[in-house]
Amino acid sequence: MRSRQDLQQAFDTLLAPERFKDYGPNGLQVEGREQVRKIVSGVTASRALIEAAVARGADAVFVHHGLFWRGQDGRVTGWMKQRLALLLAHDINLFAYHLPLDAHPELGNNAQFGRQLGLVATGRFGEQDLGFLGGRGDGAVFTDTEALAVHVRKVLGRPVISVAGARGPLQRIAWCTGGAQSYFEAAIAAGAQAFLTGEISEPQAHYARECGVSFIACGHHATERYGAPAVAEHVARELGLAHEFVDVDNPA
Structure with a gap:
């Protein structure tokens, strides 16, 4: 007690x-x-x-x-x-x-979501440094956007919304859990090839196709549990x- x-x-x-x-x-x-x-x-x-x-x-x-x-x-x-x-x-x-729970480098939503997916962060981006940027912890790459989307679906056990922007293998993955679709432009500026978050709004599909950076909406609750x-x-x-x-x- x-x-x-x-x-x-x-x-x-x-x-x-x-x-x-x-x-x-x-x-x-x-x-x-x-x-x-x-x-x-x-x-x-x-x-x-x-x-x-x-x-x-x-x-x-x-x-x-x-x-x-x-x-x-x-x-x-x-x-x-x-x-x-x-x-x-x-x-x-x-x-x-x-936000303090999103940001904690080891136990927070972003850190734990990345851990579930086998992603390791090497940097931060976005407002208040909430976004994580990195890649697969085993050093491998995803062959394409669909391979990444399949991996996320399997880990989370739920459908995702995937908009392919990048062509070919994906090495630099950015993520920010919950309703962080507004962080997509910051992820693009940080050099990401794909961005994972919980939700997608109307503009992000166009940004993905026009900027060549893939966007995957994985579910608000699903990314923050x-x-x-x-x-x-x-x-x-x-x-x-x-x-x-x-x-x-x-x-x-």
């Missing part, structure tokens, strides 16, 4: 949220009980995840997507009331880290706490 303050300090020390300009508050978003024995981690603080945390006897929930975002309606009604009511009724702490459990497990081991990851399915 450790205190809520111990847990907060451990997360903040590891993820350094003060370094980032973010879209919402990082750290403790909902205060629960003082003493913590078990953490449940997940991607998003949805009602389904909170219900799972209640069923598993969690004292704290750790997520990438929290409840509060810049510019949102501040009224506590509908889905917001339902989620908050569950957390407060069961005295569960909610910790959320957005590895960082939260990695960080929560690391902190749980450090503090002697129990931890369980709950993956609430999301087709997006």
Whole structure:
């Protein structure tokens, strides 16, 4: 058992949220009980995840997507009331880290997504250095865009949207998890031959074809389901706490 303050300090020390300009508050978003024995981690603080945390006897929930975002309606009604009511009724702490969780060089979303795909980062790019640039850890190359897309589909177990821009073998791969389609131009400028992220918007297909850099949209949730459990497990081991990851399915 450790205190809520111990847990907060451990997360903040590891993820350094003060370094980032973010879209919402990082750290403790909902205060629960003082003493913590078990953490449940997940991607998003949805009602389904909170219900799972209640069923598993969690004292704290750790997520990438929290409840509060810049510019949102501040009224506590509908889905917001339902989620908050569950957390407060069961005295569960909610910790959320957005960009700091993306960026951690070993345990973050980008690092862990790259690890799943066998990619090793040799550099960073984009705003706040969130994008990763590198290649296959075994030194091999993907023969073409379709070979890379097949590999991603196999690892993630889901369809992807692939727009072939580059011709021939792919050695320099850039990636940034979640809704980072706006990082595509920075990836192109950084010398990438292909870019992986969660989502695609209308302009990126044209950029891929016109700039000769392939774009693969792998799913927002699918690319971001590895960082939260990695960080929560690391902190749980450090503090002697129990931890369980709950993956609430999301087709997006």
